[in-house]
Amino acid sequence: MRIQAVHVKSNGEWKRTVPAIGTNCFTCQARHRTEWCVLSDDELRLIDDNRVGRELLPGEVLFNEGDDCRRVYCVETGLIGIRKYDADGNSILLHLSMPGETLGYRALLTDTDFKASAEALEPSRVCFIGNRTVRSLLEQNPALGLRFLKRASNELEEAEEKIFHNVTLSVRARFAHLLAVLIDRTLNETDGSAGAEIRLPISRTDMASMIGTTPESVSRAIRKLEDEGIVHFSGTGGRTLTVPDLETLANEFEPQEYL
Amino acid sequence: MRIQAVHVKSNGEWKRTVPAIGTNCFTCQARHRTEWCVLSDDELRLIDDNRVGRELLPGEVLFNEGDDCRRVYCVETGLIGIRKYDADGNSILLHLSMPGETLGYRALLTDTDFKASAEALEPSRVCFIGNRTVRSLLEQNPALGLRFLKRASNELEEAEEKIFHNVTLSVRARFAHLLAVLIDRTLNETDGSAGAEIRLPISRTDMASMIGTTPESVSRAIRKLEDEGIVHFSGTGGRTLTVPDLETLANEFEPQEYL
């Protein structure tokens, strides 16, 4: 059971209904999912004493491509999008950061500026932890570095799979794969035996950019998949996704074995 | 000045002209480029005592996708290609590993099988270092983990740039970029003010797969770039690349700024 920060939309503006109170590193709901979970209580207290929490509304920017890295960003609730912009101002969504993920550790380590921008896609709560704090912890507790190394390894695996998919799969297959991933992430550790229903966290345009195509092509892919009964979109903005059978969806991007 | 392992081709077979003698971790020419450079002499000796060296001829396989990871692989000389295969048996080249790079550390850390295959593209010398040795060093020297973390961060940056390029640039631009990267890597730390001439280490087909296209499209891109005098291919197999002006090449993938 995940507790979301409470925000409402009124008069076209997002407003908090509850002041940002009281959470800390020890009570943080995402604690066990972060890399910091290997720290001792004393070490965690060091972070807690030196962090700054911030609430973000959708569209608010955490950092921009080219900015210097002065701290890392730990997502407590919500959803953060990592983007890169091209010369025409169009963006592609490289990654979705869920609660428990820490952003900016790469720029800190390689001692360079950010290579992408980060922006809230949903109302989010993020903690800032200064470079000095992180560095001293990395030096004093080897396990922390190894945890980050594991994270980087996993991200790398994801990135390479994405490269592979982009050149070997069709738009339709890539889109099906994206939907499967989104479902998988939203329904954490659910049995995938039957169907699923989720609310999509991102727009058609952003989904398109994630799989390297255009919104129009995404719409057409949706049309075909709906006609074949594989998926169903409903709700406001067509953002409610229903998949009667997850296996059928998986067949779209995992060619079934020969008999 | 880089000393290559000496091999010759005779009667269609690669043969060593010199037996595999004598190198060790302390005299290794790639030593200062590896992550192991942060180790003390005693620690390095631990590796040296537990490593196994192996010579590879072009086409020989180091490990396959799906294999369990029992050791890491440290490239001393030559060139190793990291590949992924699709269902039809076609491969895409994900990465070129140069001397000094250590392969397999990700599978070791995430405790999973290899997600890609590794194969010698040139005659190469590679050292095997067992998992236990690596793990104990990682635990005892935090700096080692941080070095690998830095490596992973850089690789991740590369991978994300590649994803970005694949969706925003044309085949022509991506190919120009690939050539620039190959030149940059071959001519380590050379002034890029003037032109350059290198011998391409990989086939057209492999270059095509690296930028997510077909050999035919690569050929056509070559044709056009040659007609415009930006590059020149010559030598056996058209593998000698001459670039009169590196800046002109760079303009192909870095749209020049507006005035």
Next chain:
DNA sequence: AAACCTCAATGATGGCCGTCAAGTGAAACC
């Protein structure tokens, strides 16, 4: 309730590039 705005869906058109096929050249083997 009408006007407005944003995002999604759909249609028409064209181009890049993937596919198929044939031709070329160099190296290797007989």
Next chain:
DNA sequence: GGTTTCACTTGACGGCCATCATTGAGGTTT
């Protein structure tokens, strides 16, 4: 030397998908 083989090149064709333009649906504002 002739044949084979393999990789690269070049041409013709077609399809997938990007682009442009229009319509439609929901939600918010006046």
